[in-house]
Amino acid sequence: MKCARIVGLGALAITILACGGGGGTPAELPDPNFRLVNLAPGVSLDFYVNDAVAVSNVGFGATSTSFRSTKSEEQDFSVNENASSIVIDSQAKTLNKNSNHLAIAFGLKDFGTENLKRLRFDFFEVNRLVPNGNKSRVYAFNSFVRSTGEDSYAVTFKNPGLNPVIQFNAIDFGQITSNEIDAGPTTLTAQRQFTESEVVTVTQNFEAGKIYLMVFGGQEPSPTITFFEIQPK
Numbered sequence: 001m002k003c004a005r006i007v008g009l010g011a012l013a014i015t016i017l018a019c020g021g022g023g024g025t026p027a028e029l030p031d032p033n034f035r036l037v038n039l040a041p042g043v044s045l046d047f048y049v050n051d052a053v054a055v056s057n058v059g060f061g062a063t064s065t066s067f068r069s070t071k072s073e074e075q076d077f078s079v080n081e082n083a084s085s086i087v088i089d090s091q092a093k094t095l096n097k098n099s100n101h102l103a104i105a106f107g108l109k110d111f112g113t114e115n116l117k118r119l120r121f122d123f124f125e126v127n128r129l130v131p132n133g134n135k136s137r138v139y140a141f142n143s144f145v146r147s148t149g150e151d152s153y154a155v156t157f158k159n160p161g162l163n164p165v166i167q168f169n170a171i172d173f174g175q176i177t178s179n180e181i182d183a184g185p186t187t188l189t190a191q192r193q194f195t196e197s198e199v200v201t202v203t204q205n206f207e208a209g210k211i212y213l214m215v216f217g218g219q220e221p222s223p224t225i226t227f228f229e230i231q232p233k
Contacts (some may be wrong), residue, residue, distance in 0.1 A: 019210050032095035033067040037105040037228065039217050040119045044082040047103065050075050057125035058084045061217075063228055067128075072097045079105050089230045090118040100233070102213065106143040106174055115210050116152070116173075117145055124176045127233040128211065131180055136206035139178045139230070142171045143217040144190075144199075154193040159186075160201060171216075183208035190216040190225060199223050 036047045038058045046057040047064070078090035088109065095101060105121040116139040124137045124139075125175040126189050131137045152173035158164040166186065170193040189201040199216075202225040206212065211230040 016088050027050060029097035030070045032072050032097060032099045032101065033069045034095070034103045034123065035067045035230075036064040036102040037102050037104045038062055038215065039141070039215060040109065041105060041120070041145065041219050043109045045088075045105055046079045046080045046082050046084075048076075048080065048087075061226065067100065070095060077103070077120075077121075077123075077180065081109065085223055089118075091122075093123065100126050102126055102139075102176075102230075104143075104176075106141075106217075112149070120174075121153065122149065122174070126178075126211070126230060128230060130209045130232045131211065134183050134208045134209065135180045136183050137178065137180050137211045138168075138206070138214050139212065140171060140214045141176045141216070142166050142173050143215055144173065144223050145219045147220040150220065155190040155199065155218070156193055157190055157214065160189045160198060182208060183210075188214070188225070190223065196199060200225055 027061050036055045036058050037046050038060055042059050044059045046053050048055065049070055053143050054068060058064055072095055074092055074094045076090060076092050078087045079088055084105045101123040103121055103123055105119065107119040108117050109119045111117040127137065142155055146152055154170040156170045157168040159166050160217060166181050168179050183206050185203060185205045186205045187201060189198040191198050201221045204227055211232055213228040213230055215226050216223065217226060
């Protein structure tokens with residue numbers, strides 16, 4: 001059946017769409033995916049999706065080998081100690097289509113009465129497109145666990161000294177931030193926010209076009225900075 005003639009630009013646009021002039025169905029967006037990162041000292045973890053093991057036996061300071069696809073619908077996600085049926089932490093969440101996430105576990109399995117230090121996990125969306133030009137994309141995370149009775153603190157990743165060329169936003173315990181920096185050998189320090197105290201320093205050769213997770217972690221009195229590469233898409 002032919003479409004009726006309608007006067008006016010707005011109406012004409014509606015008519016074209018109604019007649020199929022806009023052209024075909026948009027391509028289906030890909031499902032979301034995730035990669036487990038275990039920053040919880042002293043425990044190996046299994047990661048469950050809807051009560052089925054998705055990733056198994058990821059040790060402290062390690063990650064699952066690659067990103068795994070999952071459904072974009074509300075699902076139950078949880079972490080257990082490896083080979084245990086007891087859930088340590090869980091959440092119901094819907095991950096959006098065409099999104100990439102680090103599922104980061106942090107904190108202590110045996111936290112005593114200090115609930116803020118308990119082991120839990122959260123999803124952090126990351127951009128896996130290759131950085132432009134001579135740049136590296138760096139995600140910075142704070143998982144450093146203080147000694148008993150001591151509160152966590154925020155840190156800023158920066159060049160050492162008073163006039164840094166590179167400076168990330170301050171990040172609290174269990175939080176993430178990011179920055180794109182020039183590739184090449186770079187010295188960075190984790191500095192306690194609102195102080196001149198440089199807690200730990202590292203030199204890393206950042207490669208152009210690569211994506212990194214940089215972690216201020218470990219347990220007091222031995223803070224560390226470690227790096228994980230994030231596979232680009």
